[in-house]
Amino acid sequence: MPADDRDKNAAPPLPEPLRVPVADSHTHLDMQSGTVEEALAKAASVGVTTVVQVGCDLKGSRWAADTAAAYDSVHATVALHPNEAPRIVLGDPDGWSRQGAREPGGDAALDEALAEIDRLAALPQVKGVGETGLDHFRTGEEGKEAQERSFRAHIEIAKRHGKTLVIHDRDAHADVLRVLKEEGAPERTVFHCYSGDAEMAQICARAGYYMSFAGNVTFKNAQNLRDALAVAPLELVLVETDAPFLTPVPYRGRPNAPYLVPVTVRAMAAVRGIDEDALATALGANTARAFGY
Ligand SMILES: [Zn+2]
Ligand SMILES: [Zn+2]
DSSP states (O other), rough: OHHHHTTTTOOOOOOOOOSSOOEEEEOGGGGGGSSSHHHHHHHHHHEEEEEEEEEEEEHHHHHHHHHHHOTTTTEEEOOTTTHHHHHHHHOTOOOOOOTTTOOOHHHHHHHHHHHHHHHHTTTTTEEEEEEEEEEETSSOOOGHHHHHHHHHHHHHHHHHOEEEEEEEEESOHHHHHHHHHHOOSSSSEEEOOOOOOOOHHHHHHHHTOOOOOOGGGSSTTTTHHHHHHHHHHHGGGGEEEOTOOOOOOOTTTTTOOOOGHHHHHHHHHHHTTTOHHHHHHHHHHHHHHHHHH
């Protein structure tokens, strides 16, 4: 029995390579073990030739921009995560965020951080603004106002720079759709780790929003995601890892990385009832169109 089948923390084995290359439309290389070179080489060896590196705070957004500048196969997005914005305003006494304990900074601190995101969003290797949006799961009532203000500001930044908006929507479907409608969505908008049902997929389809499916589409209890995937227009479907999170079945619970995209692509092809190569062709083209690279 190989070591990776015994150890629940070990990296899953390399899947069979895809014959048609695709992109991981949403990953966090800065939260994964190993070097960037290793992650990119491993991914490319199975046909995942492009990754979108997503920033969640100022430090991570600067890192994403620097990494995309250094590697042709990496594109960056920059943002304050929906759970990061309230921490900047209200403080983070427990210090569970990656930047440690923080004093409340108020609205001025959020404005200052948004100004830095605005500056980074102008860079050519930065293709998107996100992940931004709303998270009613992790942020409580007290953080809602800061979260929504930050979301609206990110939409404005994306539109002004002509960049793609990357949405994080956790337990907040109706409010995310409402804010997008009120502000007017940018030309290209991606729902990362799409978590709505088939009915919401129809709404996204009518609005022209991309829906990016992560490893949780393979989870046993995620029939609603498979139903959504089944009705989403093929030209609006993307694939992502959101690594190190959401590792697809049969490796659920172990560390995720871009090289595991083929596992999710194969599960998605089965849901759509189409050939793996045909799906990969669409995913590759869709991601390039969605992020304008
Ligand atoms: Zn997210
Ligand atoms: Zn993410």
